[in-house]
Amino acid sequence: MTAGDKPFLTDIEELRRRARKDMDRGAVTSSYGLDIGQAIDVLNRVLASEIVCVLRYKRHFYMATGINAEPVAQEFLQHANDEQLHADQVALRITQLGGAPDFDPEGLLTRSIAEYKPGTSLVDMIKEDLLAERVVIMWYGEIVRWFGDQDSTTRRLMEELLAKEEEHANDLAGLLEELDR
Numbered sequence: 001m002t003a004g005d006k007p008f009l010t011d012i013e014e015l016r017r018r019a020r021k022d023m024d025r026g027a028v029t030s031s032y033g034l035d036i037g038q039a040i041d042v043l044n045r046v047l048a049s050e051i052v053c054v055l056r057y058k059r060h061f062y063m064a065t066g067i068n069a070e071p072v073a074q075e076f077l078q079h080a081n082d083e084q085l086h087a088d089q090v091a092l093r094i095t096q097l098g099g100a101p102d103f104d105p106e107g108l109l110t111r112s113i114a115e116y117k118p119g120t121s122l123v124d125m126i127k128e129d130l131l132a133e134r135v136v137i138m139w140y141g142e143i144v145r146w147f148g149d150q151d152s153t154t155r156r157l158m159e160e161l162l163a164k165e166e167e168h169a170n171d172l173a174g175l176l177e178e179l180d181r
């Protein structure tokens with residue numbers, strides 16, 4: 001393909017005409033490259049997963065006891081707060097896309113890709129959290145690729161979340177190693 005085959009930018013008058021259509025859709029224009037309903041569904045599943053992660057980490061924070069508990073509990077709390085921020089960022093993005101964030105507790109676990117495992121011992125809890133993070137890392141990677149160039153704003157948001165989940169997994173693996181010693 002030569003440079004000449006690639007279409008040049010859309011004529012500005014044409015862009016202005018298109019922008020004037022469906023003004024009530026706010027940030028969503030006719031250039032939006034994906035099925036918007038599907039995009040909102042995916043984000044609502046991300047939202048559910050983040051909420052389940054908040055709940056799991058909160059439970060673990062309050063249940064962390066024993067001689068090694070304090071630094072681990074602090075890590076659980078930090079993660080709970082990070083996941084809460086993720087939930088808020090995703091909910092905001094859903095509204096920007098013209099959707100409604102689903103906070104219905106009914107069916108939350110069904111929508112979530114992450115599991116809620118209460119855990120008993122400190123090591124158990126860390127392992128469950130690490131597992132949940134690893135599932136989320138794989139799934140968010142797919143979501144990043146799915147949004148791709150079609151919705152770069154959501155893709156960047158999901159990349160940001162993905163990077164944080166990788167950090168979480170890394171922290172948890174480090175804690176397991178320390179407790180093993």
Ligand SMILES: [Fe+2]
Nearest residue numbers: 050082083086
């Ligand atoms: Fe998260």
Ligand SMILES: [Fe+2]
Nearest residue numbers: 133164165168
């Ligand atoms: Fe996480």
